[in-house]
Amino acid sequence: MNINALKNAFKDCFGQECTVYTSPGRINLIGEHTDYNGGFVFPGAIDKGIYAGIRLNGTDKVHAYSMDYDEQCVFGLNEEDLPEKSWARYIFGVCREIQKRGYSIGGFDTAFYGDVPLGAGMSSSAALESTFAFALNDLFNLNIDKFELARIGQSTEHNYCGVKCGIMDQFASLFGRAGHLMRLNCATMEFEYFPFNPKGYKVVLLDTVVKHELASSAYNRRRESCENACARIAAKHPEVKYLSDATMAMLNEVDVEIPAEDYMRAEYVIGEKQRVLDVCDALERGDYKTVGDRMYGTHYGMSKLYEVSCEELDCLNDIAKECGVTGSRVMGGGFGGCTINLVKEDLYDAFIATAKEKYNARFGHEPKVYDVVISDGARKL
Numbered sequence: 001m002n003i004n005a006l007k008n009a010f011k012d013c014f015g016q017e018c019t020v021y022t023s024p025g026r027i028n029l030i031g032e033h034t035d036y037n038g039g040f041v042f043p044g045a046i047d048k049g050i051y052a053g054i055r056l057n058g059t060d061k062v063h064a065y066s067m068d069y070d071e072q073c074v075f076g077l078n079e080e081d082l083p084e085k086s087w088a089r090y091i092f093g094v095c096r097e098i099q100k101r102g103y104s105i106g107g108f109d110t111a112f113y114g115d116v117p118l119g120a121g122m123s124s125s126a127a128l129e130s131t132f133a134f135a136l137n138d139l140f141n142l143n144i145d146k147f148e149l150a151r152i153g154q155s156t157e158h159n160y161c162g163v164k165c166g167i168m169d170q171f172a173s174l175f176g177r178a179g180h181l182m183r184l185n186c187a188t189m190e191f192e193y194f195p196f197n198p199k200g201y202k203v204v205l206l207d208t209v210v211k212h213e214l215a216s217s218a219y220n221r222r223r224e225s226c227e228n229a230c231a232r233i234a235a236k237h238p239e240v241k242y243l244s245d246a247t248m249a250m251l252n253e254v255d256v257e258i259p260a261e262d263y264m265r266a267e268y269v270i271g272e273k274q275r276v277l278d279v280c281d282a283l284e285r286g287d288y289k290t291v292g293d294r295m296y297g298t299h300y301g302m303s304k305l306y307e308v309s310c311e312e313l314d315c316l317n318d319i320a321k322e323c324g325v326t327g328s329r330v331m332g333g334g335f336g337g338c339t340i341n342l343v344k345e346d347l348y349d350a351f352i353a354t355a356k357e358k359y360n361a362r363f364g365h366e367p368k369v370y371d372v373v374i375s376d377g378a379r380k381l
């Protein structure tokens with residue numbers, strides 16, 4: 001699939017020319033499950049995204065064609081028009097969230113495809129939401145700023161797709177810049193671009209090609225645990241607004257008041273805050289050893305305290321460690337998807353070969369391999 005195929009598909013379907021918009025998926029070097037806890041994240045946009053051809057049609061209906069599923073869907077713009085197809089709900093949700101904020105939009109025709117692997121933890125859904133939020137803002141001249149566009153995508157997940165996600169994925173998809181990661185403070189929404197070009201290293205994703213059932217309800221439960229721990233701490237320390245504001249000493253004060261599970265979740269989140277800051281400092285010094293150590297630290301926390309890893313991800317992490325890979329960890333929400341690995345260039349081939357062989361021997365299929373290219377965020381093509 002490419003842009004020409006998209007334009008042709010649009011023409012076949014709707015008999016007209018279209019304008020093409022794209023918005024990418026993301027990686028996250030470190031800072032996981034911290035966004036909805038008011039902590040730091042450190043993502044970058046990637047060279048894989050959603051591409052949509054769009055043309056306003058002057059009606060009050062949206063006519064959408066998913067090239068990947070080869071399915072069409074027509075829906076109206078009122079709350080009761082919620083489409084059946086799950087891919088269409090993302091587009092519908094974006095339209096509704098824009099309208100709920102007081103903006104007026106009309107119908108449009110669209111054909112779209114994506115090359116972000118689905119369920120791999122690279123945020124294909126945020127790419128889809130951001131593509132349409134960005135495009136509709138442009139086509140209807142709404143003048144919504146990019147932070148609000150990100151919130152429109154996030155609310156789409158909350159209200160139409162059942163995931164109480166944070167802001168990281170939509171933020172990264174909209175604000176991405178080629179060659180740069182972004183450190184975002186999710187409590188204040190202040191962020192900084194960091195040039196990211198680790199000399200002598202490659203960043204590679206190994207995709208387990210598994211996505212475990214109930215990932216979204218497990219995600220929502222993690223969030224509830226964090227909110228519970230935070231509320232207990234805030235009762236004693238009113239200055240604590242988000243769990244990431246708390247210290248381990250504060251958490252220990254409420255130890256007996258909260259379930260052991262909530263304690264573990266909070267312990268992970270509090271530790272993760274410092275790991276992001278350490279990684280940013282280390283990057284500025286070119287100290288990749290520390291970057292890698294913190295990545296392993298995050299994997300340990302996500303596996304043993306936050307419990308969002310799985311056999312397949314732990315296996316890929318162990319293989320990375322055995323091969324002497326500098327840093328490796330589960331990336332994104334967890335329960336399947338990818339590990340992100342910081343690998344010395346001269347180790348790369350041996351690592352990939354070993355990972356394929358050992359993973360295949362245990363699970364009967366190889367992991368997929370994606371080299372990371374940090375790219376620009378949402379744009380019109």
Ligand code: GLA
Nearest residue numbers: 032033165166167168332333
């Ligand atoms: C998913 C969510 C994000 C974030 C990550 C974990 O990708 O959409 O908001 O919480 O998981 O860091």
